[in-house]
Amino acid sequence: MDPGSIAWLLVSSALVLFMTPGLALFYGGMVRSKNVLSMLMSNFFTISIVTVIWVVVGYTIAFGADLGGGLLGGFDFFGLEGVTGDTLLFAVFQMMFAIITPALISGAVAERMKFSAWVLFVGMWSIFVYPVVAHWGFAADGLLFAWGARDFAGGLVVHVNAGIAALALVFALGPRKGFKEEAMRPHSLPLTLLGTGILWFGWFGFNAGSALAADANAITAFTTTQIAASVAALGWVVAEWWKTGKPTTLGAASGAVAGLVAITPCAGFVSPLASIAIGLIAGVVCFWAVSLKFRFNYDDSLDVVGIHLVGGIAGSLLLGVFASTAVNEAVGLDGLVFGGTTLILKQLGALAVVLVYGFVASYLLARLTKAITGLRADEKAEIDGLDISLHEERAYVLTD
Amino acid sequence: MDPGSIAWLLVSSALVLFMTPGLALFYGGMVRSKNVLSMLMSNFFTISIVTVIWVVVGYTIAFGADLGGGLLGGFDFFGLEGVTGDTLLFAVFQMMFAIITPALISGAVAERMKFSAWVLFVGMWSIFVYPVVAHWGFAADGLLFAWGARDFAGGLVVHVNAGIAALALVFALGPRKGFKEEAMRPHSLPLTLLGTGILWFGWFGFNAGSALAADANAITAFTTTQIAASVAALGWVVAEWWKTGKPTTLGAASGAVAGLVAITPCAGFVSPLASIAIGLIAGVVCFWAVSLKFRFNYDDSLDVVGIHLVGGIAGSLLLGVFASTAVNEAVGLDGLVFGGTTLILKQLGALAVVLVYGFVASYLLARLTKAITGLRADEKAEIDGLDISLHEERAYVLTD
Amino acid sequence: MDPGSIAWLLVSSALVLFMTPGLALFYGGMVRSKNVLSMLMSNFFTISIVTVIWVVVGYTIAFGADLGGGLLGGFDFFGLEGVTGDTLLFAVFQMMFAIITPALISGAVAERMKFSAWVLFVGMWSIFVYPVVAHWGFAADGLLFAWGARDFAGGLVVHVNAGIAALALVFALGPRKGFKEEAMRPHSLPLTLLGTGILWFGWFGFNAGSALAADANAITAFTTTQIAASVAALGWVVAEWWKTGKPTTLGAASGAVAGLVAITPCAGFVSPLASIAIGLIAGVVCFWAVSLKFRFNYDDSLDVVGIHLVGGIAGSLLLGVFASTAVNEAVGLDGLVFGGTTLILKQLGALAVVLVYGFVASYLLARLTKAITGLRADEKAEIDGLDISLHEERAYVLTD
Amino acid sequence: MKLIIAYIKPFKLDEVKESLRSIGVTGMSVGEVRGFGRQAGQTEVYRGAEYQVDFVPKIRIEVAVDDGAASRVVEAIESAARTGEIGDGKILVLAVEEVARIRTGERGADAL
Amino acid sequence: MKLIIAYIKPFKLDEVKESLRSIGVTGMSVGEVRGFGRQAGQTEVYRGAEYQVDFVPKIRIEVAVDDGAASRVVEAIESAARTGEIGDGKILVLAVEEVARIRTGERGADAL
Amino acid sequence: MKLIIAYIKPFKLDEVKESLRSIGVTGMSVGEVRGFGRQAGQTEVYRGAEYQVDFVPKIRIEVAVDDGAASRVVEAIESAARTGEIGDGKILVLAVEEVARIRTGERGADAL
Ligand SMILES: Nc1ncnc2c1ncn2[C@@H]1O[C@H](COP(=O)(O)OP(=O)(O)O)[C@@H](O)[C@H]1O
Ligand SMILES: Nc1ncnc2c1ncn2[C@@H]1O[C@H](COP(=O)(O)OP(=O)(O)O)[C@@H](O)[C@H]1O
Numbered sequence A, B, C: 001m002d003p004g005s006i007a008w009l010l011v012s013s014a015l016v017l018f019m020t021p022g023l024a025l026f027y028g029g030m031v032r033s034k035n036v037l038s039m040l041m042s043n044f045f046t047i048s049i050v051t052v053i054w055v056v057v058g059y060t061i062a063f064g065a066d067l068g069g070g071l072l073g074g075f076d077f078f079g080l081e082g083v084t085g086d087t088l089l090f091a092v093f094q095m096m097f098a099i100i101t102p103a104l105i106s107g108a109v110a111e112r113m114k115f116s117a118w119v120l121f122v123g124m125w126s127i128f129v130y131p132v133v134a135h136w137g138f139a140a141d142g143l144l145f146a147w148g149a150r151d152f153a154g155g156l157v158v159h160v161n162a163g164i165a166a167l168a169l170v171f172a173l174g175p176r177k178g179f180k181e182e183a184m185r186p187h188s189l190p191l192t193l194l195g196t197g198i199l200w201f202g203w204f205g206f207n208a209g210s211a212l213a214a215d216a217n218a219i220t221a222f223t224t225t226q227i228a229a230s231v232a233a234l235g236w237v238v239a240e241w242w243k244t245g246k247p248t249t250l251g252a253a254s255g256a257v258a259g260l261v262a263i264t265p266c267a268g269f270v271s272p273l274a275s276i277a278i279g280l281i282a283g284v285v286c287f288w289a290v291s292l293k294f295r296f297n298y299d300d301s302l303d304v305v306g307i308h309l310v311g312g313i314a315g316s317l318l319l320g321v322f323a324s325t326a327v328n329e330a331v332g333l334d335g336l337v338f339g340g341t342t343l344i345l346k347q348l349g350a351l352a353v354v355l356v357y358g359f360v361a362s363y364l365l366a367r368l369t370k371a372i373t374g375l376r377a378d379e380k381a382e383i384d385g386l387d388i389s390l391h392e393e394r395a396y397v398l399t400d
Numbered sequence D, E, F: 001m002k003l004i005i006a007y008i009k010p011f012k013l014d015e016v017k018e019s020l021r022s023i024g025v026t027g028m029s030v031g032e033v034r035g036f037g038r039q040a041g042q043t044e045v046y047r048g049a050e051y052q053v054d055f056v057p058k059i060r061i062e063v064a065v066d067d068g069a070a071s072r073v074v075e076a077i078e079s080a081a082r083t084g085e086i087g088d089g090k091i092l093v094l095a096v097e098e099v100a101r102i103r104t105g106e107r108g109a110d111a112l
């Protein structure tokens, strides 16, 4: 690889790693002050767990030579054996995706899940779910990719995958004490906005880094990422302004993230103008989707389903609409607006596969976790807050 | 463009985008806790507004082929039509400048301006002011550039332009209730210092990215940026230590930003030693300038005039003193210390043009905004705080 | 240098600069709320002081042509005279190291050292200690490097050097009022975790940037950095979980930093698998080391000795165990596990030299500082907090 | 009139408020305190060093009421705030000599 | 002696302080409370979900004064804190049996 | 029973708590206030503009005790909180008509 591309991928890897602390703050600001450390800890510790697992088996499951049928990578790269130079760079870049994907889930189970259960769940999920789905979607010989479905930077592999796991885990876990009765307001929106800024910044590495080179495709992906995030924030805020009468800071932040999610599968495959449409749809649809949990009674605490699952689905399908081989041949097929009707069907099929496997596997792992460690902190811990109960720390001590 | 330069410009674009959340925190920490979200929202939402406008018309007004006389770019790139590859990269990099410039203004109108008015004003300003001045100063065929005035990374186009708009808006808006009577202390200096860190970090992309390549000129700009920021912080702190008896954290932060502002027009055109002088002058002059608002009775809440306008003027003129064709031929003319007397006159002329146009246009847009939405939040909203009144959110909820 | 490598080094320089604000927040969160600004100020102002000193004399002492015996660089580059292009890039990159090294020390003297004393001490230390040790360890003709000891990115030059200076300064300064009696809990762990995220992010520039090119060696260093940080966090948390019954957020953060410290001297010289071992050892050893201050009664407030000195020593010696000429010829000698027995002896020797010189020189500078400005804030200032006493500012004003 | 001061567990505030509202109390003022009492404090651990923190977070409620309503208010708080475990808190009743409503200048029971 | 407790709107603190100072009050203690009363709470919206927050931020002032000064103090607070709108707050007057100044050990009126 | 309210310097809280504990006090509630008094406020400087902040941070302690214990409690606080410098604070003693323990419903001295 040329030094320019190496430089860009090193930076992109650093940016994607930085997203996980960003996510921790984004989520941490939204929980009540008695649970902010538990939120930060779940995210930071996920970096540790997944890094080790990815080095040992994750990378080879995802990107080892296919064992047949596009289902699994082989064990050729066990322990990163023989992975050096450019391949090592790719492995490290992909490691950062493997880290943030389970970290995303943590928002759904906030304020009640046991830390030991989280550790166990993430560990198993990072062996049995993430690298498997990554193989399908990202590896040249993976099931979905080989079939012709496309996912530029992880709409399916990262966001739909995390979102559906979040839903499964929420079912296994049950709602927080007081769900739908108490306000449970964010304890620090400045923290959440800071997290949003870091996420947005890091997402350039996520999406434009996925071009795997410092080239015109990276430039396209960069541009569409910026546009979609901006427009989605606009869409969300206008929608809520119209509905509730007020534009909110949390709405702007949420909309931006929704746009970033939706553009992820499309970033290097669509034109800047298409990214306006994708962003707008994502912003409005996700604004609507975060209200579903109240209607259908599942306590997705910080809207991982409403934003990552719904935004990821929207983006994956919209690729079928806006994909352009003129923008990037690698997408293979044109989307609906360019007269192609095949891609959207492939996207639908791929979605179905990921949703079914993701839900079933994640639910089983959740039940297994429950059997081993239990899933929930006890009631007293939930009332007193997970910070003091599970970690024996207080986030803020302003009185000493 | 070579991949190394593409990599550097992608990173620089991301860095400059990251400055806007950084600025939001820098400003957010300085307002009272009841207005911090309104500050964050004004900044984040500016990203959304300007991104859309830039894609549609801003870029082409600034960098479309000149329509004649260097006044305006033509509509060749309307909707980024035909802008791809390296040109798209340039358009995105410049987009980030178009975003942060109006965001800078928000500090001057903090704690009292209506959000709807802000949205409208920024929208119009991003069509009628920013891209016009950017065309003059940055485009090869632009009025001021073609005439021989120079602005490496936006001393005129960004800082003077934002600073004079801030002044105009402050006149149209009037002072906060309690200005000069109440303390109005910063509610969270750690937030402001965090913002300073992010701004400093991002400014490397701003200035060294403006070399538009990963080359020796970028290295020079990077170095002078680091030096000027450091020395200006030193200058400000020493000045206040001497005057008030105490060195302050906010002083260090403010000085650093003043230095970054002043070096912006000079970064790739002067030597490291010159940047020491530029930083020192900027730190001391801006420390003095922030006291002017009390003397002349305009409520520039967070000192956008004192720091960006004054620092931008200082830097633009000091370029006329320290510019060196030995450092970079592209500056065209040597500064005073190298015996050149023309450049400083051109800088003065360019300054006058930007100040007059910027003030008049911004003031007219402010009056127009006033006529349409009104400019100020009502008194009750100002007293209760803009967060709860305009956004129905509270920044900190530590009691749930 | 090729543009890709220039891009990478520009980014790395920015990343390393960004670490100092990150460190400020990391430390700032750990002190009591009445001292957070003093912590931030000590760190931010160190950027100013060291930048100036490095430009004037620091760089040339460290990297000027050796004056004889590998002891000191000559004055060829006084005022960065003649330093341009790639050399200037190297000088700026190294400047960032010169900045963060004394900044690290500030954690040890937190909550009691006078600001004027800090300024004076850092100024002298940045002339008489840092560049001298940097010359020994980093310059091709420097004492320790020429002898064959190795330090990839600053295990000795940065961490051991800062850690031993911290110890010397703590001896000269004495403990905080209430040490071992009062709890002195961190006032904002979210701030500390944010700082950790920034440090981790920046450390990629620190370590992978030290390859001085966008090449395979940078990729290796990047990978080992990520792994060691993750595993060390894991090691620390598991150790404390086992010992105190609870996994803590501060433990995860501290472990990550310990791992980053320990991998610093090794990053580009060892394999990914070796970095697992290095991280694990660092995490566990530093967890143990932070308890020493209570046993031996020195008030190293924020564990600079326990983490940077001990972690730096561990990493420097572990290089003697895991160094691999197959990974990177430049390390010169293989470590113990590859049958080499010389390198570890050289590492031991180098350590001894740095420890002795660092302790003696830093202690003498501390005494000199004491004679000139005094070292400690007076008792009332310490009780009221350094923020209000020394800087006349309050970090948080939530009541206006 | 009486001033009733209650120290309760923080998560009971909503129930206490509703219970007071249901018996016709129209106003109250609520603050945060740290309580010291029979209820053990919690252990906190920072970098391996364990601290026993004696104080636990409590909510402090003040309600000014008519003499006649005082015992009902005490009982309402009691029943809403009770969990039966140590640390549920205390209620104090103090005499108030005068009450004024700032807006109208009313005095006495009318001011409530 | 009397203890005067006032709940006022936060932005009125400065005026109240100055008003008290002007009638010779030499000390007071001020805290934050959340008030519940006739004044409606505010609506807050997070991700489209609206919450009605019953409590509004108030400042709580305590002033210990001589018996003779009590009514002047009440009036001073009243006039400085009044906006005429709902939520201006209340003032309570309680009897104080003893006052001590910690520094000197003085008791009674001298301790103020 | 009595309610003893003390305003003290923040850094004295630990000593006061220990001193109270040592004379058998089993409970107290502690809050933060800003105090205004003889002790001068501090100057703060932001961007060169100096502000004189009249209020200084204080800790407010409430202890409900038996009538008999009141004077011992006042003295214990006094001696533990004293530095001898301006701003050490005040202690007030108020009468309490009734006390209840929420957990058990006990009344009077038993409730403490
Ligand atoms: N004597 C007292 N004076 C003031 N507050 C008290 C007193 N005793 C207890 N409290 C408050 O009541 C809370 C609960 O008291 P505690 O003794 O822990 O349990 P219980 O209410 O079950 O007796 C304490 O945390 C404190 O806030
Ligand atoms: N019975 C009460 N006991 C204690 N505090 C009260 C009581 N009633 C009102 N308050 C306090 O006074 C504030 C103002 O009361 P409210 O009923 O809203 O308006 P007004 O003062 O105009 O009657 C409340 O927010 C609360 O802090």
Ligand SMILES: Nc1ncnc2c1ncn2[C@@H]1O[C@H](COP(=O)(O)OP(=O)(O)O)[C@@H](O)[C@H]1O
Residues within 6 Å of the ligand: E026, E027, E028, E029, E030, E062, E063, E064, E065, E101, E102, E103, E112, F007, F034, F035, F036, F037, F038, F039, F040, F056, F058, F085, F086, F087, F088, F089, F090
């Ligand atoms: N009249 C008062 N009512 C309520 N609190 C008071 C009063 N006077 C003083 N205080 C409290 O006591 C603190 C100390 O009082 P101050 O006059 O500064 O010093 P001293 O206690 O030495 O007389 C004040 O900061 C305030 O919190």
